Amino acid sequence: MAPLIIAVMPIGLVFGAVAASKGLSSLEVTLMSALVFAGGSQFVAMDIWSHPASWGAVGFSALLVNIRHVLMSASIGTKMPAFSGPAKYAAMLLLADEIWAMAETRAAQARLSAAWYAGLAVPFYFVWVLTSLAGSVAGAFLGDPKAIGLDFAFPAVFVVLLMGFWKGRQTGAVLAASAAAAVLTHQLLPGVWYIAAGAAAGVIATLVIDQRREACA
Amino acid sequence: MTVDPNVFLAILAMAAATVLTRISGLLLIRFVTIGPQQKRALEAIPPAVLMAVIAPTALVTGPAETLAVLATALAATRLPLLAAVATGVIVVAIARALIGA
Numbered sequence: 400m401a402p403l404i405i406a407v408m409p410i411g412l413v414f415g416a417v418a419a420s421k422g423l424s425s426l427e428v429t430l431m432s433a434l435v436f437a438g439g440s441q442f443v444a445m446d447i448w449s450h451p452a453s454w455g456a457v458g459f460s461a462l463l464v465n466i467r468h469v470l471m472s473a474s475i476g477t478k479m480p481a482f483s484g485p486a487k488y489a490a491m492l493l494l495a496d497e498i499w500a501m502a503e504t505r506a507a508q509a510r511l512s513a514a515w516y517a518g519l520a521v522p523f524y525f526v527w528v529l530t531s532l533a534g535s536v537a538g539a540f541l542g543d544p545k546a547i548g549l550d551f552a553f554p555a556v557f558v559v560l561l562m563g564f565w566k567g568r569q570t571g572a573v574l575a576a577s578a579a580a581a582v583l584t585h586q587l588l589p590g591v592w593y594i595a596a597g598a599a600a601g602v603i604a605t606l607v608i609d610q611r612r613e614a615c616a
Numbered sequence: 617m618t619v620d621p622n623v624f625l626a627i628l629a630m631a632a633a634t635v636l637t638r639i640s641g642l643l644l645i646r647f648v649t650i651g652p653q654q655k656r657a658l659e660a661i662p663p664a665v666l667m668a669v670i671a672p673t674a675l676v677t678g679p680a681e682t683l684a685v686l687a688t689a690l691a692a693t694r695l696p697l698l699a700a701v702a703t704g705v706i707v708v709a710i711a712r713a714l715i716g717a
Contacts, residue, residue, distance in 0.1 A: 401698065402697045402698035402701055405698070406701060423623065424618050424619065424620075426618065426619055427618075427619055427620070427623050427624075427627070430619065430624070430627055431627045431630070434627055434628070434630075434631040435627065435630045435631050435634050436634070437630075437634045440630060440633075440634060441630075444626075444630060451620070451622040452620070452622045452623045452625070452626040453626065454622070454625040454626040454628070454629040455629070457626045457629060457630050458626070458629025458630055458632065458633050459633070461629070461630040461633040461634055462633035462636070462637065465633065465634045465637040465638070466637055467637075467665060468634070468637035468638045468641065469637050469640050469641045469644070470641060470661050470665065471641060471661070471665065472637075472638050472639065472640070472641025472642050473641030473642070473644050473645050473658065473661075474641070474658045474659075474661045474662060475641075476641055476642045476645050477645055477650060477655075477658060487642060488639065488642065491638040491639055491641075491642055492635065492638060494638045496669070500662065500666060503662040547705075547709050548684075548704075548705040548706065548707075548708040548709030548712065549705065551681070551684055551704055551705050551708040551709075552701060552704075552705055554669075554670050554673045554674075554681075554684075554685065554688075554704070555684070555685075555688045555700070555701040555703075555704030555705060556697070556701055557666050557669055557670045558670055558674075558685055558688040558689050558692065558700075558704065559688060559689075559691075559692040559697050559700045559701060560666060561663060561666040561667060561670065561689075562689055562692040562693065563692075564662055564663040564666070565663075570663055573660045573663055573664050573667075574663060574664070574667045576664075577663070577664040577665075577667040577668050577671070578667050578668070578671040578674075578675065580668070581667065581668035581669075581671035581672065582671050582672060582675050582676055585671070585672040585676065586676065593668060593671070593672060594665065594668045594669055595668075596668065597664055597665065597667060597668020597669075597671060598661060598664045598665045598668055600664070600668075601660050601661070601663065601664020601665075601667065601668070602657045602660050602661060602664060604660070604664075605656055605657055605659075605660035606653070606656075606657060609653055609656060
């Protein structure tokens with residue numbers, strides 16, 4: 400869990416700094432991180448930020464960026480028999496990409512407990528909110544995180560987690576389909592449609608392999 | 617330390633959209649029965665989403681990122697999470713300095 404917390408720090412600082420440069424006050428930055436708690440959509444919102452702020456534009460873009468959460472919560476939801484009803488819904492409110500990926504990894508090895516999930520998600524949440532605040536205050540003093548490679552921390556976390564899902568050739572087909580669809584969509588469409596496209600391609604690859612297997616049997 | 621009403625409304629809209637996406641998957645599985653095929657489809661989601669998230673970084677951002685993704689993946693087979701992530705960060709920083717990307 401420590402690696403995730405450390406990886407989120409530079410991202411939170413950068414978000415705070417970017418938001419401050421767009422004219423958001425520290426309180427506004429903190430509120431956004433606390434209430435939205437979805438880094439990808441927060442960065443996209445900063446990309447399209449206007450004065451006065453357009454709630455329709457940023458709300459709709461958040462919906463598109465986070466549409467992948469529907470699949471993610473459906474997937475992790477089936478692995479939460481140990482959670483009470485309210486605990487399940489509370490857990491979903493903190494379902495960031497990184498939390499979800501760690502929880503999926505955990506569920507593949509052991510029974511997912513509410514205490515384990517809270518121990519991961521709650522500190523992650525507070526570090527995200529606090530580093531956003533710190534970034535908005537520090538702002539210009541921060542310098543360029545790219546120079547020391549810190550922007551690569553999250554992609555690296557995702558790579559390591561991905562390696563844990565390898566289960567042989569069928570996984571290879573899923574990954575190849577997902578990568579091809581994601582890169583193609585990324586080149587052709589703006590925004591984050593590439594994540595939805597990659598997810599869909601991976602699922603379709605699995606279903607196609609299933610049908611072939613049934614046809615052979 | 618002020619909150620502009622317009623900004624607050626925008627934040628609320630983003631929060632509402634995000635909560636909706638996070639809850640709806642949970643609601644979905646209450647009303648759809650999960651058979652073996654649906655189960656396999658759901659199991660494909662985690663690796664497919666992770667791959668989709670990193671594919672542009674891994675393949676089309678630049679040689680430094682491609683190299684660092686490979687290094688991280690290799691390191692992940694031998695090292696714990698934090699060490700593998702550190703490997704990736706160090707490799708990308710060095711590669712960017714050398715290649716100038």
